[in-house]
Amino acid sequence: MLSADDFVPVTLDDRTFFKQHxxxxxxxxxxxxxxxMVCWNxxxxxxxAVVNGSVILSSTIDAKTRFRPPxxxxxxxxxxxxxxxxxxEGDEEPVVLIDPDTCSWIRSICPNLSIVSDRNTFExxxxxxxxxxxxxxxxxxxRRQLNKFKRKCAYSVESITxxxxxxxxxxxxxxxxxxxxxxxxxxxxxxxxxxYAVDHYIDLGISGLLIxxxxxxxxxxxxxxxxxxxxxxxxxxxxPDCEGIYKAINSETASVLSHDFxxxxxxxxxxxxxxxxxxxxxxxxxxxxxxSIKRQ
Numbered sequence: 455m456l457s458a459d460d461f462v463p464v465t466l467d468d469r470t471f472f473k474q475h476x477x478x479x480x481x482x483x484x485x486x487x488x489x490x491m492v493c494w495n496x497x498x499x500x501x502x503a504v505v506n507g508s509v510i511l512s513s514t515i516d517a518k519t520r521f522r523p524p525x526x527x528x529x530x531x532x533x534x535x536x537x538x539x540x541x542x543e544g545d546e547e548p549v550v551l552i553d554p555d556t557c558s559w560i561r562s563i564c565p566n567l568s569i570v571s572d573r574n575t576f577e578x579x580x581x582x583x584x585x586x587x588x589x590x591x592x593x594x595x596x597r598r599q600l601n602k603f604k605r606k607c608a609y610s611v612e613s614i615t616x617x618x619x620x621x622x623x624x625x626x627x628x629x630x631x632x633x634x635x636x637x638x639x640x641x642x643x644x645x646x647x648x649x650y651a652v653d654h655y656i657d658l659g660i661s662g663l664l665i666x667x668x669x670x671x672x673x674x675x676x677x678x679x680x681x682x683x684x685x686x687x688x689x690x691x692x693x694p695d696c697e698g699i700y701k702a703i704n705s706e707t708a709s710v711l712s713h714d715f716x717x718x719x720x721x722x723x724x725x726x727x728x729x730x731x732x733x734x735x736x737x738x739x740x741x742x743x744x745x746s747i748k749r750q
Contacts, residue, residue: 456535458543461501464491479525480681482742484721489658493647518545523556530563549747557745568748574725577742578733582718585708592737603698607667611706614662625671629691648689651676665703667696673703685715
C-alpha cells in the first residue's frame with residue numbers, strides 16, 4: 455500500500471537516477487525535470503517514491519500537496535492506489551500535470567473521476583528555426599525590434615562558464631533590483647531558483663548564453679535537453695538598458711539550440727495575461743497539454 459512515508463525529498467544527488475529513468479520515459483513538461491525540481495525545491499518541496507519501476511512525484515506549496523501520475527509502465531493498481539493517497543493527502547487538485555494519453559488511460563480505469571484541462575500550465579513549444587530566424591510575416595515586428603537592437607547596441611554573445619559565472623550572478627542581482635524581487639514573493643523564489651541553477655550548472659548539466667552590451671552583461675538564458683527532439687529554456691532574463699535585448703537573447707539561444715533540436719519548450723504562462731500574449735506572439739508550433747483531477 456502506497457503511503458506518504460514512501461516519499462523522500464529530491465536532492466542533487468538523485469540526478470543520475472532521474473537521468474536514467476527519464477531516458478526510458480522521456481518527459482515533455484518542464485515541471486517534472488530534475489533541474490526544475492532541485493532549483494525550485496526551496497519553494498515546492500519536491501518528493502518522490504519508486505514503486506514497481508515507476509516514479510511518483512509530489513510537491514508541497516503553502517501546505518498544499520499535489521501528486522503527479524506514475525512515470526513508468528502502465529500499472530492500473532498502482533495508479534488507483536496513488537489516486538487514493540492523493541485524495542487523502544492532497545488539496546482540491548490532488549493529481550496534476552497529467553498528459554493527454556495518461557488522462558485517457560486514467561479515465562478508462564477510473565471513469566467517475568473529474569478530470570479537467572489546466573490551461574494555465576500548458577507549455578509553449580516552438581520550432582527552433584522559427585525563433586532563430588524570425589522569418590516571414592508573423593515575425594515582422596519582432597524582426598524590426600531585433601534589427602533595431604543590433605543597430606543601436608554594441609553587443610557580443612558568450613557561453614556561461616566558470617570564468618564569467620560571478621558576473622552572471624552580479625547581473626542577476628541587478629535584474630532583481632530592477633524587478634523588485636524582494637517585494638514580490640514569486641520573483642523572490644525565482645531569484646533563488648536562478649541562483650541555484652547558476653551555482654550548480656555543471657552538476658545539473660545545463661548550459662547558458664549571455665549577451666554583453668558595452669562589456670556589461672545585459673541578458674542571459676539557461677537551457678538543457680528535454681527529450682530527443684526538444685530543448686527546454688528554464689530561464690531567460692534581461693535588463694532594460696538596450697531596447698530589444700529580450701528578442702536578441704531569445705534569437706541567439708534558439709540559433710544555438712537549432713543545431714541539435716527541432717523544437718524549444720519555453721514553459722507555461724501561469725495564467726498571467728501579459729505573459730500569455732507575449733508567448734502567443736511567437737506563434738507556438740504546439741502546446742504541451744496537461745490535465746488535473748479535481749475533487750467533486
